[in-house]
Amino acid sequence: MLPQKMAVTLALGLTVLITGPGILPARAAVIDDLQQVAAVIAPAEYQELASRVNSYTRIYRVEEGDTLASLGRRFQADPELIAVMNYLDPGAILTPGQFLVLPHEEAQTYTVASGDTLWSIARRFGVDFDQLAAANGIVDTHNLRVGTVLTVPGSPAPKAARPVADLASRSLKPVSMIWPLIGALTSGFGWRGGEFHHGLDIAGNMGDKIRAALAGTVVLSGWGNSIYGRMVKIDHGNGLETVYAHTSRNLVKEGEYVQAGEAIAEVGATGNASGPHVHFEVREKGKAVNPERFLAR
Template identity: 75%
Template structure:
């Protein structure tokens, strides 16, 4: 009996020792210090994880009951993006103690200028009006004042998760609704314009306004296109579908990055052959430009 009690005590003692060495505090699911992870991972695994950590990511320790969907909802991220960032399938089963890399964005400040609305500012910084108002204690959006310094919420981001259906495998795009890359007046439509054919839509905006991805996809080009398109971004959405965003003042993404629908990818400009600030937006199916207005959400 004595030996049995001693064995139980020893087992409990070892369990407590292991927990004290390798467990993190209950509220430390998001880990700020990379060295905390180094003590519990094999060197090769740690190096691979560390290589994916930068100013725009954070490490998350999986807890009991976590799923990619729940984690993404908690931190207002796209579950597909979280899966891709961690080389996982969207329905992957997670293990408590497993480490994931999550998207992260620092808090920023913005000074309200003439003509600004809360909706404009939220759209420009890729956040929601609700999150922006809550972060600044704004009850009445009509009381926004010029010179007011607003806090733009960081991670977890205030961007509502955009739920999009997978692109259909068939050639027909009719069931698909793309997001508008920019909310503004259409200054030039798709089709013949004087003696030339215009392959997309020109949507007017202000220099610096965010241009958002019309659908989730992979960046296949980001840079100077030519003297006509100027700075441009191309996204591959699979099934032979591609979107193009041109005349940008600044591109925010790099080739090879996965972006989700609604994520800012560039800023409005007038580079290339442009008469004013706008985005030239194209939808291409197997290399052929098609009329974007048929597939944009109304």
Template identity: 60%
Template sequence: MFLRRTVVGVSVVLLALFAASLGGPAAQAAVVEDLQQVAAAVAPAEYAELAARVNSFTRLYQVEEGDTITGIARNFRINRELLAAMNDLEVEAVLSPGQFLVLPYEPERTYEVVQGDTLWEVARAFGLSVAEIMAANGITNPRTLQVGTVLTLPEDPVRREDKAVMRPVSRSRLTSFLWPLIGAITSGFGWRNQEFHHGLDIAAEEGATIRAAREGTVAFSGWRNGIYGRTVILDHGDGYRTVYAHNRDNLVTAGEFVDAGEAIALVGSSGRATGPHLHFEIWKQDQTVNPLRLLGGMPDK
């Protein structure tokens, strides 16, 4: 049984599907059909900030009496530290009824099967059961998994709010990345107004330390352009690259090898940035991917 939840979003259809995917009828969720309706409940500046953060990978939630960060995270099956960080709050922060929170949301997870994978390994890596993956993909024989098959991964019905970092499937291309910076996520991956935002914007104080999300070689360190500003790019040697932009100072030079978690830059606002933050991207071959798919749980500040 899930608690009643108040969700605000741009698309009624998407929100209805979101509520239904959590296990309860969509009619039980108090859905606001138009984000403009939120304008009557908050100051113009707050409304503009909220509207800018709503995209395909976020939802707005209106706090109800008795809500807590931990309780909301449990109900929506998301990491509580991530939820707190996205809203610049502590996990134990006292919430006020009517307050709006930004929730992370991923409509669908998929995984492409590679040589050596088994259904049992994939299920274990994503915290699912073999039966759940079979049901979601119409598989009748778990031993006939074919290379190149794209599996739809359902949400884990027993996900804990403190679920560990995703474990990689042996011999596969699954991987995980460390958070390069701990702070409020001010913009997610996806369409933002008329532009596609290729990464996460993570706010922090000027001069905060940015760390390598994985070990790799520094492919670029310097002024990239008027948009990205001072940037570091790491090549991880397996088709993945990470980009760290808007830096005040870069602490590494091209050709260096860095370990995961090593300091590589300091937070700034170089390039096209409205304030100090890190713009973080993950590239797989020649395409950006949503960092939230590969980042582990947000650690404590």
């Protein structure tokens, strides 16, 4: 006989009591109807959870054996992104019955253009190559006919990490970024002589790979100006952007979705640069902020 009450720990660190009849069905891991959640948690907790649900997110109820890594593989989402969206540490242990907010992207269509490959289309939309092929019944993945309308499968992996930026704007917990380059920090954020330096300068060797600090969509890849030289700018959603300047060669194109840690450019000294390095900026709603707020020590 089922107990009359069951304790469920939410991703917010709160515990609520659920009456037996209101417990969600065992197979309702992905929850599309918020009323299912409203029926089993207290109104205040429900309102907070519901406030984080939009067209780019969905609710998931943790099952036995789930980990952030396994959810990332299952739903094609960055485990670190899932952690940040739910105010969790990257190494957090999940509890069955715990509610998480996952990134989500609806299915869409794309018309094949000249020069497209299935790989480039999968990368552009941030979807799994094999899933894209399966969704369209493609056996010969090397030959795509121009004009073919493809279905890009919906996925919890967003084109840009909008929910992460939303959390950053609330200052509930800093977004965790990786260093775009491992090297000596030659100039920090702030006043430098008589001018303000809007980012970090990280020294490297000519041609060293520069990596995306966070997943997002490339919105600029080319020549910036005489100061920044060749550069890449990535949009992470909700006003959060990163900039990588003075590059010698860019490895991505505008419109591409890139994962955190993916090589996006090579170290150079273009623009106003005294030697090979990357000038790295983080911008919130167009304003440069100290990147060290986001980078692991």
